[in-house]
Amino acid sequence: MPTCYIETPLGHAKIVGDDDGISSVSILDSKEELVEVIPEALLDCVTQLKAYFNNELQHFDLKLNPEGTDFQKKVWNQLKTIPYGKTISYLELSKQMGDVKAIRAVAGANGKNPLWIIVPCHRVIGSDGSLTGYAGGLHRKQWLLNHENEYKQQTLF
Numbered sequence: 001m002p003t004c005y006i007e008t009p010l011g012h013a014k015i016v017g018d019d020d021g022i023s024s025v026s027i028l029d030s031k032e033e034l035v036e037v038i039p040e041a042l043l044d045c046v047t048q049l050k051a052y053f054n055n056e057l058q059h060f061d062l063k064l065n066p067e068g069t070d071f072q073k074k075v076w077n078q079l080k081t082i083p084y085g086k087t088i089s090y091l092e093l094s095k096q097m098g099d100v101k102a103i104r105a106v107a108g109a110n111g112k113n114p115l116w117i118i119v120p121c122h123r124v125i126g127s128d129g130s131l132t133g134y135a136g137g138l139h140r141k142q143w144l145l146n147h148e149n150e151y152k153q154q155t156l157f
Contacts, residue, residue, distance in 0.1 A: 002039035005032040006046055009053055010140045013116065015042050021065030024114040025049070027136045045118075052117065053147075058084035060118045068112065075109035082123040085148040089127040111135060117144065 001023065003016045012032050016024045018041045025045065038046050044062055051057035066076065078096055082088055088096075093110070094103040113121040116136060122144040126132045134141035 002041050004035045004038050004042050004046065006038075006049065007034060008049065010136070010143060013049065015045050015049075017041055017045065017065065021063035022115065022118070023065050023067060025116045025118055026114070027116050027140060029137075049117065055147075058148075062118060064115060064118070066114045066119075068109075068114070071105065072109040072112055075106055076113055076115070076119045079110065079113065079119050079121055079124070082120055084120075085150050087123045087125045087145065090124055090132070091127050093124055123148075 001016055001018050003014065005012050005014055005028075007013075008027070010027055012028045012030070012034070014024070014026050014028055014032065015022065022042070022045050048057055048060050048062060052060070066073070068076065075093075075097065078093065081096075090103055090107045090110070091100065094100050094106045097106055107124075110121045110124055111133060113119050113135075122134060122136075122141045124132075131138050131141050131145075
């Protein structure tokens, strides 16, 4: 399956997909060889990710084809409804899914999201406002939330 690696402000990202859609986008802790020629099937994804990091895009419009259970895909689709710059709690996400008692299952599906940033699992936080587990690391989750915050700190001088 076509794969490429791109540089982002948070490290190298791996993008995998084909004509059926993007199947995964993940952030890596290692540096992979960057490619100069992006496979055609991944070009829109690369372009949109770069626009996101340049504050030029708030909503991704890509054909997606992640692997997962029906329940996971339902959770991932719900995650896509969280507006840019906003957060919700795992409890609220469970309520939106129709079953507050499914909070652990919802959190588990959230944690298995294969589409980093595109399906914005980083926008889900603890009920007390704390940053909870994030596959890419809490420092990246904080960076993403700060990046999307409309009230960015301006320099005083």
